[in-house]
Amino acid sequence: MTSEARHPVNLSALYQQVILDHYKKPRNKGAVERAVLKKHLHNPTCGDDVEVQVSLGEDGRIDDVKWNGRGCSISMASASMMSVALKGKTLAEAQELMQSFYRMIQGEEGNYKALGEIQALSGVSKFPVRIKCATLAWHCLEEGMKEYEGGDANG
């Protein structure tokens, strides 16, 4: 019996194969060598814990992204997929990707092709309590960018 037949709650919509794959084989775990942007966030209600580190190349593009943490499959897969997607992007492009991700996860209609495999997380919008899990790594990026830009402007 498929899980769809057994479950009116569509588990497969929440946990698409690509999510389980990133959860079991996380990409880019670790620390970057010269992080210019580094943020650690914790979600105390479920214990999810993520740190994201980003380094920039001479051309101003993200040349490395690494992350570390522990938590549920949604939070871990989201961090892993984000780390893959950010490489080679400018901070402005990263910002744009992030805003697009936030809109998708809130369930807004739209074209999210630019998010690539991250679209697999669109099902999370139907599970409001899990949105925080999916956005944790992205919040690290968001706050890290704010701090970086703040520091940059001051320096």
Added chain:
Amino acid sequence: MALDVARIRQDFPILHQEMNGHPLVYLDNAATTQKPRQVIQALVEYYEGYNANVHRGIHTLAERATDAYEGARAKIARFIGSPSPNQVVFTRNGTEALNMIAYGWLRQRLRPGDVIVTSGMEHHSNLIPWQQAAQAAGAQIKYIELLPDGTLNQEHYDRLLAEGNVRFVAFSGASNVLGTLNPIKEMVAKAHQVGAKVAVDAVQVVPHMPVNVVDWDADWIAAAGHKMLAPTGTGFLWGKMELLEEMEPTYFGGSMISEAHLSGAKWAECPAKFEAGTPNIADFIAFGAAVDYLSSLGMENVYAHEKALTEYAWERLSEIGGIRLFGPRQPRAGLISFDVEGIHPHDLSAVLNADGVAIRVGHHCAQPLMEILDVPATNRASFYIYNTQAEIDRLVESLLHAKEFFGYDV
């Protein structure tokens, strides 16, 4: 006498529904229990038949409401073996009861250098009020060590008491995460030997087994009605009369004074002194109905039923590969917290929910304990009078389904 569970289940309308295509299995009773028709009916009867404010008004409705409200207090007093109903102070929940001790007694007496003893297994409600009071007074908190089996290290407790200056001790009768049943009577007696006062968080005890507060000899206990079939918004503080008399009220205003003048006021007798304003009349009347319900089952029988279910659940859960069960096997309260290797509680709960099985996942308002156990969160199944072995089988089946879903060998 064994509980007639099939008959009991008939009294709980909420249990007879499908959840996500499956018969609902409700195993989150340590968070709040379901309510039987008799309790719901008590609310309806009050609102349809004799809704009025209590303790004032000479008209018949007001008298009937007052009788029912005070009658509930008497039932609860009998239920816990209180010498007098006036020692039962109605609160919104267990948390409020514990805060009333902190604000009404402890903060006035705590001095720099004083020591509060509690433990790392406490619910935040039995921790943060004491931390705040200690901080305000420059007092110190010492924590009784937790042993690997989830029980408190009683020798360490002895040492902490022997170190001196212990003014106040607070611990839970039963841990809401580990299920540990602490030796209440012994721990209270030890604290009294060094002159400390003791509060027992009995929120996970009173709903599940016979309780006699005189036998415990604690100075205060806190409990919650909504964890024992009553509506939410019901809890109580029980205290020794001389301590309740010493305590300052937490709230001031109507109903709590004996006389009021422009120059000042005198407080009413207990428990009115602690119940300012119009109380939660309907819900406490229904709390009385909940106590009637439990009394008719017999608390010895309730305890035996939960004990058998928990023992069965422990056995069945132990069969699952990669599972870690927390706390001692026996004696324990009717709940089991566990971790399944490789599956975060939120993921596990999502699959269980899809299978119609409701459990609690998270830190259970015990974050320091999560740190001690070194887990971000746990899963918790908690049982009550209407749960069956067949429901535990459903839990186990769904756990195996979750393992399969996340790609682990079953």
